[in-house]
Amino acid sequence: MRSQPEVILVPGAWSGAWAWEPTANELRRQGFRADAVTLRGLEADQPKTAIAAVRLEDHVEQVTALVARRPGPVVLVGHSYSSMVIAQAADRVGQQVVGLIHFGGFVPSDGRSLLDDWGESASARDRERQDIVEAGNLWLAPERHMLEHESDLAHEHRNLLAGRFTPHPGHTVTDPARLDADISGQPTTYVTLSPDDISTVDRATDAASSGWRIEHLASGHWPMLSRPEEVVDLIIREVVRYGEGQR
Numbered sequence: 001m002r003s004q005p006e007v008i009l010v011p012g013a014w015s016g017a018w019a020w021e022p023t024a025n026e027l028r029r030q031g032f033r034a035d036a037v038t039l040r041g042l043e044a045d046q047p048k049t050a051i052a053a054v055r056l057e058d059h060v061e062q063v064t065a066l067v068a069r070r071p072g073p074v075v076l077v078g079h080s081y082s083s084m085v086i087a088q089a090a091d092r093v094g095q096q097v098v099g100l101i102h103f104g105g106f107v108p109s110d111g112r113s114l115l116d117d118w119g120e121s122a123s124a125r126d127r128e129r130q131d132i133v134e135a136g137n138l139w140l141a142p143e144r145h146m147l148e149h150e151s152d153l154a155h156e157h158r159n160l161l162a163g164r165f166t167p168h169p170g171h172t173v174t175d176p177a178r179l180d181a182d183i184s185g186q187p188t189t190y191v192t193l194s195p196d197d198i199s200t201v202d203r204a205t206d207a208a209s210s211g212w213r214i215e216h217l218a219s220g221h222w223p224m225l226s227r228p229e230e231v232v233d234l235i236i237r238e239v240v241r242y243g244e245g246q247r
């Protein structure tokens with residue numbers, strides 16, 4: 001598989017490389033080069049002041065630098081929040097990123113933040129921004145009881161998430177994205193996580209008009225935990241397809 005692109009898996013909010021590591025391990029077992037990363041401020045046991053100081057630009061620069069250090073083509077895989085990051089990194093790196101895969105991702109628009117397109121109403125967005133400010137510029141992770149509605153997660157998965165979540169840098173979801181080109185031109189696969197998840201379905205509908213590939217996965221918000229084999233199969237299928245496009 002040396003001719004295939006390397007896969008870089010970037011976790012979503014409140015999470016580190018641990019969320020994607022089982023996926024990366026299985027990809028490597030099947031002969032692919034794969035690496036899961038932890039974004040700045042989301043390492044274990046970080047002081048709250050250090051977390052709060054991290055900006056969206058810091059995450060974009062981190063992933064951009066990771067790609068630049070790779071010797072060949074790369075496929076970036078994002079989840080939820082981190083789609084904001086990987087799409088901006090691809091905008092800067094250019095053709096070295098031969099494909100992006102967004103699992104239920106918040107995809108960026110130039111000049112808009114994640115929270116600008118979050119929630120069901122302007123008042124909900126305002127409340128979320130205020131909660132971040134009151135928490136010391138931290139986006140606090142869901143508590144254990146808040147994960148009960150994720151019906152596809154096993155009990156041990158809910159415990160894993162609740163036990164390993166860390167506060168997320170608040171500025172990264174309130175800072176506006178910076179893009180030189182519209183992301184509609186990026187080679188992209190968008191994965192909706194449930195037909196009932198209106199937010200991701202709406203984002204995918206917008207993406208489909210750009211010519212992106214749309215895939216559907218019947219899962220909750222953390223499919224790498226609840227549907228690990230399906231996630232690996234989907235990534236392999238798309239990485240092979242993007243790799244073939246380079247030959």
